Amino acid sequence: xxxxxxxxxxxxxxxxxxxxxxxxxxxxxxxxxxxxxxxxxxxxxxxxxxxxxxxxxxxxxxxxxxxxxxxxxxxxxxxxxxxxxxxxxxxxxxxxxxxxxxxxxxxxxxxxxxxxxxxxxxxxxxxxxxxxxxxxxxxxxxxxxxxxxxxxxxxxxxxxxxxxxxxxxxxxxxxxxxxxxxxxxxxxxxxxxxxxxxxxxxxxxxxxxxxxxxxxxxxxxxxxxxxxxxxxxxxxxxxxxxxxxxxxxxxxxxxxxxxxxxxxxxxxxxxxxxxxxxxxxxxxxxxxxxxxxxx
Numbered sequence: 618x619x620x621x622x623x624x625x626x627x628x629x630x631x632x633x634x635x636x637x638x639x640x641x642x643x644x645x646x647x648x649x650x651x652x653x654x655x656x657x658x659x660x661x662x663x664x665x666x667x668x669x670x671x672x673x674x675x676x677x678x679x680x681x682x683x684x685x686x687x688x689x690x691x692x693x694x695x696x697x698x699x700x701x702x703x704x705x706x707x708x709x710x711x712x713x714x715x716x717x718x719x720x721x722x723x724x725x726x727x728x729x730x731x732x733x734x735x736x737x738x739x740x741x742x743x744x745x746x747x748x749x750x751x752x753x754x755x756x757x758x759x760x761x762x763x764x765x766x767x768x769x770x771x772x773x774x775x776x777x778x779x780x781x782x783x784x785x786x787x788x789x790x791x792x793x794x795x796x797x798x799x800x801x802x803x804x805x806x807x808x809x810x811x812x813x814x815x816x817x818x819x820x821x822x823x824x825x826x827x828x829x830x831x832x833x834x835x836x837x838x839x840x841x842x843x844x845x846x847x848x849x850x851x852x853x854x855x856x857x858x859x860x861x862x863x864x865x866x867x868x869x870x871x872x873x874x875x876x877x878x879x880x881x882x883x884x885x886x887x888x889x890x891x892x893x894x895x896x897x898x899x900x901x902x903x904x905x906x907x908x909x910x911x912x
Contacts, residue, residue, distance in 0.1 A: 627653065628668035634681050641687055641832075648690060652680040655694050687832035700758035704784050709839035710777055713754040716873065716899045717818050719906045721758045723871045723897055724816050727908075728763050731813065742767040746810065746863065748801050748817040748856060749773075751842065753781025753794070755818065760790035768794045769812075771804035774839070801852070802859050810863045818873040819852035820845035849875055854885055861890045864911040872907045879904035 625633070631649050638645035654664045656677035683693050691697035691712040697704055699713035700721055706712055728743055743765045747756045750770035760766050772778050778796045785791040797804040822843045827835065834843070845851040853872055860870050870891065874882050879896050886894045891909035899905035 624671040624673060626668065627657075627664065627670050627672060627674075630674065630677065631668070634677070637681060638684060641685055648684060649681070651690060652684065652693065653677050656680060687836050689833050689837055692837060699752075699754040700762075702754075702758060702761060702788060704752050704754050704757070705780055705787070706752055707776065707780055708837055709842075710774070710780060711751050711818075711838055711842050713752060716905050717755060718758075719897050719899055720816055720818055720871055720873050721755055721762075723906045723908055724759050724814055724869070725762055727814060727869045727871070728765065732765075743814065744810065744812045745769070745814040745816065746805075746812040747771070748815065749819055749842070749852075750781050750796070751777050751818075753777075753784045753796075755816065756781070756794050757785055757788050757790055759816075760785075760793050761788055766793060769797060769805070769809055770794055771797045771799055771801070773798065773800045773804075774842075801855060802863060805863070811865045812863055812868060813865055814869045814871065815856070815860050815864055816869075816871040817852075817856055819856060821849045821853060821873070821875040821878065823847060823849040848881065849878065850881060850885070853878075853882060857882075857885050857889055857891075861911055866911055868911045870907075870909050870911070873905060874907050876903050879907065882907045 631653060634649035635645040638648050642648050650661050650664060653674065654661045656674045657664065680693050689712050691706040692708045695706060697706045697713050700718050704713055731743065745759060745766050745768045747768060747770045750756055750772045753770060756768045756770040760768055770781065775798055778798055782796055785794050820843050822845065824844050824847055827844060856872060883894055886909045890912050892912050894909045896904035897906040
């Protein structure tokens with residue numbers, strides 16, 4: 618223990634913070650390391666090399682208090698990584714999640730197939746529509762990895778479009794993404810489309826599940842971006858119904874869905890003008906991305 622009045626070492630601060638965070642996170646030590654590194658404006662690797670140092674860290678105390686209130690790390694840090702890119706995040710916008718990276722992968726895989734089946738040099742820019750862009754992470758990750766993409770990204774929340782626009786400029790893809798405000802397809806103008814791809818991570822949580830969600834979600838993230846009626850299918854149903862009016866024949870519809878919704882979503886797709894219906898599993902082997910092509 619340090620002498621009375623002495624500043625604790627960084628290792629001691631980490632240990633104490635991890636102990637305090639145990640009731641609110643499954644990864645208390647990791648959370649403490651991330652927050653202390655941010656407070657010191659250094660990487661976690663740099664922090665690990667300085668654990669014996671003594672340093673004043675007033676921001677760290679505030680960060681730990683916020684985390685004890687179940688605030689997401691991304692909101693505290695104001696930034697989160699998605700598809701190996703850093704993104705600005707502001708409350709109450711949804712924090713980019715690893716599961717949603719599979720949505721990006723589905724679109725990129727489809728683009729590879731399009732390029733392989735087109736004549737050399739004859740493949741035009743790939744017009745893509747993302748519904749409910751949030752921080753812009755999906756559209757920006759697609760644009761950063763697909764130079765042929767020309768993207769229209771919509772969101773009903775003006776704050777989301779402000780943050781997404783800044784993220785697009787940060788990653789030098791703003792010239793290829795047009796942001797529009799409005800609810801799903803209502804954000805589009807008459808001249809927009811048709812699109813080769815429509816993708817979305819829509820609200821898909823059942824309203825009755827809200828009280829049982831993690832406090833990290835329930836106390837901080839926007840319920841309007843999460844809840845979608847009694848079955849969690851209201852937004853998905855609307856997108857499946859309206860997408861054929863905006864897709865080219867053979868165009869891809871790709872949707873992130875909730876755990877256990879694959880049978881219901883497959884039934885909805887089978888009632889529409891779709892073919893080649895399939896599901897992509899996430900790393901937990903849960904059907905996470907529903908894909909289908911317009912007949």
